[in-house]
Amino acid sequence: MTEPQNPKxxxxxxxxxxxxxxxxLNLFRISNFGFRDSCPAGSGFRESPEAxxxxxxxxxxxxCIKLSGLAVVAFVFLIFLFLLRDSxxxxxxxxxxxxxxGREWLPISEPPKFGVLPLLxxxxxxxxWAIVICVPLGVGAAMFIAEVAPKPLKHVLKSLVxxxxxxxxxxxxxxxxxxxxxxxxxxxxxxxxxCGLTGSLLLxxxxxxxxxxxSEDALVGxxxxxxxxxxxLGATRWQTLWRVILPSASSGIVAAVMLGIGRVVxxxxxxxxxxxxxxxxxxxxxxxxRTLTATIAxxxxxxxxxxxxxxxxxxxxxxxxxxxxxxxxxxxxxxxRARK
Amino acid sequence: xxxxxRRVRRPGESGxxxxxxxxxxxxxxxxRGMGLRTRTILLLAISTLSLAxxxxxxxxxxxxxxVQTKGSDTIVNAMQETAExxxxxxxxxxxxxxxxxxxxxxxxxxxxTTEIATASREMKGKEIEMAEKRGVHPKEIVVAxxxxxxxxxxxxxxDRLTIEDLHDIFTGKVTNWKQLGGKDLxxxxxxxxxxSGTHMYFKEEVVQLGKKGSTEExxxxxxxxxxSQAIVEEVANNEGAIGYLGMGYLSDRTKAVxxxxxxxxxxxxxxxxxxxxxxxxxxxxxxxxxxxVENVVNKTYPLSRPLYLYTDGEPxxxxxxxxxxxxxxxxxxxFMKTGFVPVGxxxxxxxxxxxxxRNKS
Numbered sequence: 001m002t003e004p005q006n007p008k009x010x011x012x013x014x015x016x017x018x019x020x021x022x023x024x025l026n027l028f029r030i031s032n033f034g035f036r037d038s039c040p041a042g043s044g045f046r047e048s049p050e051a052x053x054x055x056x057x058x059x060x061x062x063x064c065i066k067l068s069g070l071a072v073v074a075f076v077f078l079i080f081l082f083l084l085r086d087s088x089x090x091x092x093x094x095x096x097x098x099x100x101x102g103r104e105w106l107p108i109s110e111p112p113k114f115g116v117l118p119l120l121x122x123x124x125x126x127x128x129w130a131i132v133i134c135v136p137l138g139v140g141a142a143m144f145i146a147e148v149a150p151k152p153l154k155h156v157l158k159s160l161v162x163x164x165x166x167x168x169x170x171x172x173x174x175x176x177x178x179x180x181x182x183x184x185x186x187x188x189x190x191x192x193x194x195c196g197l198t199g200s201l202l203l204x205x206x207x208x209x210x211x212x213x214x215s216e217d218a219l220v221g222x223x224x225x226x227x228x229x230x231x232x233l234g235a236t237r238w239q240t241l242w243r244v245i246l247p248s249a250s251s252g253i254v255a256a257v258m259l260g261i262g263r264v265v266x267x268x269x270x271x272x273x274x275x276x277x278x279x280x281x282x283x284x285x286x287x288x289x290r291t292l293t294a295t296i297a298x299x300x301x302x303x304x305x306x307x308x309x310x311x312x313x314x315x316x317x318x319x320x321x322x323x324x325x326x327x328x329x330x331x332x333x334x335x336x337r338a339r340k
Numbered sequence: 341x342x343x344x345x346r347r348v349r350r351p352g353e354s355g356x357x358x359x360x361x362x363x364x365x366x367x368x369x370x371x372r373g374m375g376l377r378t379r380t381i382l383l384l385a386i387s388t389l390s391l392a393x394x395x396x397x398x399x400x401x402x403x404x405x406x407v408q409t410k411g412s413d414t415i416v417n418a419m420q421e422t423a424e425x426x427x428x429x430x431x432x433x434x435x436x437x438x439x440x441x442x443x444x445x446x447x448x449x450x451x452x453t454t455e456i457a458t459a460s461r462e463m464k465g466k467e468i469e470m471a472e473k474r475g476v477h478p479k480e481i482v483v484a485x486x487x488x489x490x491x492x493x494x495x496x497x498x499d500r501l502t503i504e505d506l507h508d509i510f511t512g513k514v515t516n517w518k519q520l521g522g523k524d525l526x527x528x529x530x531x532x533x534x535x536s537g538t539h540m541y542f543k544e545e546v547v548q549l550g551k552k553g554s555t556e557e558x559x560x561x562x563x564x565x566x567x568s569q570a571i572v573e574e575v576a577n578n579e580g581a582i583g584y585l586g587m588g589y590l591s592d593r594t595k596a597v598x599x600x601x602x603x604x605x606x607x608x609x610x611x612x613x614x615x616x617x618x619x620x621x622x623x624x625x626x627x628x629x630x631x632x633v634e635n636v637v638n639k640t641y642p643l644s645r646p647l648y649l650y651t652d653g654e655p656x657x658x659x660x661x662x663x664x665x666x667x668x669x670x671x672x673x674x675f676m677k678t679g680f681v682p683v684g685x686x687x688x689x690x691x692x693x694x695x696x697x698r699n700k701s
Contacts (some may be wrong), residue, residue, distance in 0.1 A: 107534060108534045185578065192578055278565070301447070303443075
């Protein structure tokens with residue numbers, strides 16, 4: 001993988017591509033938690049007669065930035081601790097085994113059952129199909145925008161992708177209820193349109209902008225010399241794109257896909273509205289199912305703080321957190337391997 | 341900021357609301373001597389304050405306050421209309437109505453984030469216990485009666501079902517309309533989310549057939565939708581769907597099923613009862629009753645229930661005003677117009693004894 005050429009892209013890469021845990025580590029490594037050490041004389045600013053005041057100001061600003069960076073870390077840790085504390089409270093009364101492997105989610109029954117397995121599988125199934133649908137579409141679109149499309153069309157497409165990103169999820173959910181659901185029911189002869197596939201399609205739609213724009217950035221970031229070399233060897237445009245540019249940009253594309261997955265797993269409103277929320281062990285994507293996020297959103301308002309149900313929802317949140325963390329971690333591994 | 345400063349400097353400019361306001365404020369609060377920046381900040385602060393306070397003087401004897409009402413989606417519309425009427429009479433009492441489900445309302449009452457909880461089910465013993473533990477003493481007030489209507493698609497020939505039929509449908513024992521004498525279509529059962537009081541009511545009365553200690557559950561294939569409107573939407577579009585909702589949500593888009601108390605009328609062909617009665621006029625419906633106000637009043641419709649308001653302790657001040665208004669003729673008319681059955685003159689009395697009994701059990 002090559003080094004990106006322009007600084008703007010470098011920033012984007014640093015903030016967008018590297019995973020969350022890696023970012024935290026970096027933050028600790030860079031910062032000395034001190035103000036004085038962080039502004040050594042050779043930090044890039046030439047000494048000049050007026051430089052004393054300016055340097056002080058620089059130090060102050062740099063300190064502020066660092067502080068906000070550290071605050072983010074602190075927030076994340078606090079959120080994690082809070083989540084951990086409340087979800088662990090559940091396991092004083094309810095067995096962990098039952099929670100993880102229970103096949104029934106019946107929160108308001110007597111006695112309640114908090115088996116997270118159907119919800120977990122529901123989330124995984126919806127995410128899997130959403131990714132299967134949107135990755136080829138998204139990477140294809142990115143390839144077209146980055147390499148094939150003429151300039152005017154490129155600009156139009158890029159802004160359209162941005163508009164796509166700005167559609168609120170509740171609007172998509174509504175479209176899903178009144179249009180996509182009935183359409184799928186009639187097309188596939190389903191008993192109801194409120195099923196996993198409706199959710200997957202809408203989620204794929206939501207993940208597309210992320211995947212397209214990041215993949216496109218990665219493709220554009222491949223140095224011109226690669227292209228020239230490939231053309232020089234007599235490769236066709238397609239061969240260049242498929243065999244040279246795409247592999248060189250692969251780490252960026254994997255990162256795009258991972259971020260897409262992150263977006264899809266955490267999305268709530270759409271799945272709450274269109275997947276039917278039946279807490280059944282999902283057998284097929286064409287049947288109603290219930291996801292982790294929809295469960296939290298649908299039930300949180302009803303629980304009394306400190307009740308078993310309340311803690312169970314936090315435990316579901318913890319499971320969700322574990323999933324997204326794992327995805328980020330995997331993305332990070334991929335990225336680092338690709339960089340070497 | 342920049343824009344504001346420029347406008348203040350040019351008094352000749354007209355037609356801009358802010359301009360006029362700012363100039364007036366400059367005069368009124370004698371700000372001319374101040375630095376530009378200070379002046380602008382002050383102006384902004386004043387404008388925010390005066391927007392919030394409206395600067396009106398209120399008669400101290402007039403009731404004022406803020407009442408938050410949360411809970412049942414079944415009566416959220418009726419409560420909203422009542423609150424609008426109420427605020428016309430008492431303009432200085434602000435009432436906020438939120439839905440979310442009976443469970444949400446009761447949880448909020450226990451968490452002290454609402455003054456009044458509306459509910460389409462009774463508070464459970466466990467909930468009362470939890471409330472008492474937190475120093476909240478719930479008072480129960482019946483505000484209206486409601487029938488739970490069962491709805492199907494207009495193209496579904498089935499138009500009457502017994503409670504037993506419904507039980508079999510919602511527990512998944514019957515999965516095809518053919519088994520009930522209808523078309524050969526899989527049955528899609530729709531329910532509200534677990535936070536809904538109607539969900540609880542339906543579960544107790546239909547899924548568990550009103551038997552205490554029953555452990556029967558909704559079939560797992562049952563879709564849990566987040567609003568009554570979503571249920572209407574799905575039933576209107578899906579020929580195989582069946583759902584339930586508060587009578588207030590009935591519309592022409594779906595067909596309400598007549599409900600009877602008799603045993604399950606099921607066979608290979610059309611059900612014997614349905615065949616005997618045919619699809620004739622209402623006169624023959626001595627066993628099956630449509631969800632109408634009369635049938636709920638004379639208790640012939642089997643799925644009817646009271647709707648409740650809960651407060652923390654004896655209602656006082658603005659909360660009491662709102663509750664009295666809701667139980668009064670104006671409020672009850674609103675409830676009737678949105679499809680509920682009003683309570684009688686003594687219907688709304690606070691049922692202390694009943695709560696205590698449940699509390700003990």
